[in-house]
Amino acid sequence: MVDKSKIKVPKATPQDLTRLPIKMPKITIDHNKCTVPFWCKKCLQACPQLVFQCYCKHLEKLRESDPRQPGIYEVIAVRRDKCHVCNKCVEMCPENAITITLEEA
Amino acid sequence: MCHYCEMWGDGTIWYLNPRNYARHMYTLPKEAKPGATKAVGEADPAGYINLERAMVDALERGPEEYEKAMKFARDMVDMTQGSVGGWMGQVVPLRDAERMAEISNPLGLIACICRKAMLGIEERCPENMTCMGLGVGMLKWERWPERYKGGVHWLTIEETKQWLRDLDTKGFVHSLMMFGPRFIGGICNCDYPACDALTMRLDHGFNMLKGHHVAMVDYDLCNGCGICVQRCQFGALKMNVTLDKANIDQMRCFGCGLCETACPRKAISLKERIKIPSLQEVW
Ligand code: SF4
Ligand code: SF4
Ligand code: SF4
């Protein structure tokens, strides 16, 4: 059995906690407009910072999903801290589903 | 020693200990706690993604919130034995990956789930078949067709080694993955930032351990060609312009060995981490 008391977790975290909080843009994706993201995936390919991630919402045993069917996959903006606000994703999105908002400085 | 070696090494490097590949290790936690161990296909990608999103969101809210999110993430891994969020693993150099292929059975090549999520690369795309599945967990693959749309290419030991060498030549970092508390279920071949495991480690210090080696440059042999510099995914290698030699930041080095396999003059060697006083506790 695993002896939990023995587990040493590496201490150093690369994020400098004194630097927090860090500012980042809000990126929202309208899932009513973006219904087949894994079939479109334009934002995934356009973003130089790999901000977006796309995943199958319902993993089911013995069943393969069809990415062309609406609502099976979902795309979300995960690594917002890396966004350059280059707006490439907004320009590329055929459904105008992406909105990027910056907080006032 | 890294803490996995302390717990599961039985006196050797833990991932070279055949016990950690045994069928017994795969089924044991499942009997004790139903659902504890998940097959490669069962591990839910939404879990990883939401965990990473929670960490990034916490960065925006300040240090206390960030530490809270970190604790939550670690507890989650503990509870679900690594099948939801930030999996457990360690970077391995090519030579150790080849030795792992000799220990485990069966061996199969499957599609990378991270590149699917980050870049939208389809499973059926042959360039995306870079994930090595090891051991009995792979035999469950047909139950999870969604994860294995690209199928499984079963490989012999020699074929596996050849694949690993080819992927190494391309510049992919090898790292092992665990499914369940001590069952080694795969060798991932990927790069930063497409690989979620490497990204979680480099950006948030989360779970993936550094390898058992650290790279060192021999200045007598290095001619400053710079080939090695483009291989490092960890920002540890750069050119020392004054001397016109490669220079390695040993605190950043993960011991992936990609610089070693690329150097045409064999100027880079891998040293054992535990023999370097300042790095013994750096994982
Ligand atoms: S604005 Fe640019 S960097 Fe930011 S998410 Fe869109 S494509 Fe990526
Ligand atoms: S580009 Fe727009 S429609 Fe296409 S996947 Fe991204 S958000 Fe959805
Ligand atoms: S590849 Fe080898 S010879 Fe070239 S700079 Fe790197 S260490 Fe020196």
Ligand code: SF4
């Ligand atoms: S210096 Fe070499 S061994 Fe170390 S992380 Fe970079 S490429 Fe890998």
